[in-house]
Amino acid sequence: MxxxxxxxxxxxxxxxxxxxxxxxxxxxxxxxxxxxxxxxxxxxxxxxxxxALLLPGFIDSHCHVDKTMWGGPWTAHTAGPDVADRIANERERRFDVGYPSGNRIRALLEQMSNSGTTHIRTHTDVDPDVGLRGMEEVAAAAAAMVGRIDVQQVAFPQQGVVTRPGTASLLRDAVEMGATAIGGVDPAGFDDDPIGQLKAIFGLACDLDSEIDIHLHDPGELGMWQVKAIIDWTRRTGMEGRVTISHAFCLGTTPAVEAAGVLDGLAETRISLTTAAVFSKPVLPVRTLFEAGINLGCGSDGIRDLWSPYGNGDMLERAMFVAYRNDLRRDEDIELALGAATYNGARILGLEAxxxxxxxxxxxxxxxxxxxxxxxxxxxxxxxxxxxxxxxxxxxx
Ligand SMILES: [Zn+2]
Incomplete structure (x- = not known):
């Protein structure tokens, strides 16, 4: 022993x-x-x-452990096909299925730890219905798992900031109780007020000395416009090196040449990206981003929750998904995908040593x-x- x-x-x-x-x-x-x-x-x-081969502990730089049904009953998926459908479905069903459950969060953290994940950044729902209960349950589960896995929380306005009055002040409270980053969600496509959301979250982050990590699902030109807006806000507020854009599907579909100015902007402002390589959603281009000097992390995203019945928290398997979906076949390319689940993720979480x-x-x-x-x-x-x-x-x- x-x-x-x-x-x-x-x-x-x-x-x-x-x-x-x-x-x-x-x-x-x-x-x-x-x-x-x-x-x-x-x-x-x-x-x-x-x-046996030695690897550093895995870093899941984008997950949602507060929502998980891990260890609970099988929960059949009932949401419609769009992001807005999933948000509405979750809002309707989450309390009926027992959200947020400390036992399930802890069971998932154990599973992640057993598969070699040593640090996670998890986006915890914060909104007027659940208040800070998700934050509290994740913090309690993390405390019970001290020494096995380190947990950083993002205060995540899943239901919007502008469209859900009262959320901004809860985000502030969440940072005061330990969240290390303020989240965001499709400032244009979901909140319908991109400037309003960016102003609110950058204002809070500057005020509270916190990081920012924004979910951006909006595709194509609408997505690209928001990436540029986020670069602009990062520069204007002096938040270089402290902002992450998660998913950024638009950057997985726009040809790299067309996006050249944007890649330079992301590199200059040291904005990190995360990808989960889920379903048939566009996956961020690992080699292009590496060559542009942009830090790319990866994560599980939702694991067995109302968004998706899939996931197991295994970051080595996730790195395989990232590599496979990127059509990476050469050893040196596949290693870049593993880098997203290790060193690059550590950079996002600000880990020393x-x-x-x-x-x-x-x-x-x-x-x-x-x-x-x-x-x-x-x-x-x-x-x-x-x-x-x-x-x-x-x-x-
Ligand atoms: Zn997510």
Missing amino acids: HAENQPLHLRNVRLPQDEEPTDIHIADGRIRAIGGQSAPDPGDEEIDARG YGLEVGCAADMVLVPARNLAEAVVAHPQRALVVKNGRIIVNNFN
Whole structure:
């Protein structure tokens, strides 16, 4: 049995860049030594990794754990085909199906942690009907899971800001109780007042020193117009490096050449993007964004909720979806999709000491794969999950 603070010595670990397996020494929640510098001390727990590949802990930079039915009854999908239909359906049914449920949120966090996710950014509904109850339930579940998974909340106005009076002041309260970002949703297509919504959320974020993460489903020209507006607001308010646009389907359909000015604007303002590669929705172009210097994270989006019956919180599988939907076949391209679920996500969450270097937090996953591309393609069962130096999953025994 691995004691809480017992140092850990992993033998025969394969590092992504190396042919030969090596050793990793972990103590006090950090990576203390890699390779030749390392030797087991008496009292270390030793694990023979048998050549398994080492990956950093996975980052789910866009999910909605407050809405999940995970661990609850099967919930048949009843919404119409559009975003507005799903919002209306959720508004009608969510309290009947027990939203928000602390037990289900916790069950999902356990599932995510067991699959190697060590940090998430989750968008929690905030509106006059539910108030801050979703925020409270997620915070309580996260507190119960301290040391296994770290949770950041976005105060998310799923039902709009302008069209739902009272929401803006609740967003403020949500940040005061711990949300690290203010959300937004289709300022034009859903709220029907793009300037009104952007003014409200950028005003709040500046006032409260919080980040911004906006859901943008609006397609085509309407979407592109809003991307440009968000770039403009980011510049005007000095929010460079603190804004994320989630989904941004419009950037998955507009030819890159046409969007060239927009890509430059996103890179200059250091706006991050997230994709979930869901259904037949446009997926953000991984290689184009990488070459343009734009940070792309990925996430599960909704998992088993009133928006969709799908999802399991497995970020290695999600990276596969991102790669597959992007038509990525070469190893170096598939690695970019894994980057979205690891290093790029860590950038969005503002994590320090993330990675596989000496001194980094010991958040890591071992999988039976020969290289990163195979890890994504096969997304095999996790052999070992370590969070803050503590063993979460050990399938070597
Ligand atoms: Zn979402």
